[in-house]
Amino acid sequence: MKVGTLVAVALIGVTMAACTDSAPAPPEATPVFWPTAGWRTTEPQSQGVDPAALAQLDHQIDTTFTEVRSVLIVRHGHIVHERYRRGLSAGSGHDVRSVTKSFVATLVGIAPGEGKILRLPTRELAKLGYLYLNGGRWEGTQVVPAEFVTAATTPTGLPPDVVTGYGLHWWIDDDGAGQRTFTAVGYGGQYIAVVPDRDLVVVVTNNPEGPPDPGSLLTGTILPGVT
Numbered sequence: 546m547k548v549g550t551l552v553a554v555a556l557i558g559v560t561m562a563a564c565t566d567s568a569p570a571p572p573e574a575t576p577v578f579w580p581t582a583g584w585r586t587t588e589p590q591s592q593g594v595d596p597a598a599l600a601q602l603d604h605q606i607d608t609t610f611t612e613v614r615s616v617l618i619v620r621h622g623h624i625v626h627e628r629y630r631r632g633l634s635a636g637s638g639h640d641v642r643s644v645t646k647s648f649v650a651t652l653v654g655i656a657p658g659e660g661k662i663l664r665l666p667t668r669e670l671a672k673l674g675y676l677y678l679n680g681g682r683w684e685g686t687q688v689v690p691a692e693f694v695t696a697a698t699t700p701t702g703l704p705p706d707v708v709t710g711y712g713l714h715w716w717i718d719d720d721g722a723g724q725r726t727f728t729a730v731g732y733g734g735q736y737i738a739v740v741p742d743r744d745l746v747v748v749v750t751n752n753p754e755g756p757p758d759p760g761s762l763l764t765g766t767i768l769p770g771v772t
Contacts, residue, residue, distance in 0.1 A: 578622035579684045580675065584668055589625035594618065598770020599626050605766060606630070612734070612755030615667040618767065619675060619746040627667075631752075635668055667748050673729070674737040674746035677715075698727040698739075726763075734758045743771050 578585065589596050599618075606613045606628070614633055618626040629635065676682075677698065681689030693713075700710025700717050710717035715727045729737040733753025739746055747767055749759050 577679060577682075580622070580668075580672060581684060584619070584624045584671070585622070586627070587623040587625060589618075589620075592620040592623050592625050593772045594620050594625045595770035595772070598766060601770075602626070602762060602766045603628065605762065606759075610751075610757060610759040610762065612752035612757075613759050614750045614752060615748070616762075617667045617671050617748040619671050620771065621744050622675075624668075624671075629667075636666055667750060670737050670748045670750075671746055674739045674748065677727070678739050678741060678744070678746055730760075734760065736760060736763070738763050740768070743768070745771060 589599055602616065606616065614631055615629045615637075616626065617624060617628075627635070629637065676689065677694060681687055681691055681694040697713035698715050698717060699712050701712060702710075712727065714729065716730055717725065717727045724740060724742040726738055726740050728739070731753075733755070734749065734751030735753070736747070736749045736759075738748075745768075747763055749762065751759050
């Protein structure tokens with residue numbers, strides 16, 4: 546299955562499911578931008594993100610987390626920071642390991658299906674996070690059933706993690722400031738982190754064989770710079 550096909554099915558094109566099992570979503574309290582045709586970008590400070598924190602993020606990647614391949618931050622529906630390294634670009638696919646399980650689980654939540662490991666561009670990974678940030682809604686339609694989104698992002702109390710929490714291929718935790726975060730995690734430092742209370746999606750991809758793991762960048766550097 547091609548990346549474009551998967552994204553179209555998962556985020557927009559499940560017409561049959563939308564017309565039969567999924568009812569239209571209730572009107573949103575605030576208009577939401579949908580990046581179906583592409584993301585919009587803006588200056589970070591206009592969306593409450595401190596440029597100094599982003600400068601620190603870049604410095605840490607250059608000096609400590611040198612195996613990071615891409616970082617993308619979405620706040621209020623805008624890309625406020627996007628960086629690619631090692632000759633990669635926005636169109637480059639990434640081997641994100643188990644993160645693809647979250648894509649496949651989403652498809653199963655919509656309709657029965659199967660998937661396989663895919664190389665996914667960072668901006669497409671951000672769309673999955675944005676879909677979950679908005680409770681499974683996309684362009685006014687409840688593409689993924691709300692009850693599935695709730696189940697996927699609610700701790701089961703079962704392994705692999707009974708301390709912080711694990712749902713349906715999403716890890717549930719606290720962002721360090723008392724706010725709930727759920728994250729799709731792949732081996733070797735691949736992350737899609739969603740922080741609903743801050744209207745925030747963060748994607749990090751990393752060389753799967755190259756330590757250190759960049760997971761601490763979210764709580765240690767990015768979130769402190771978001772107001």
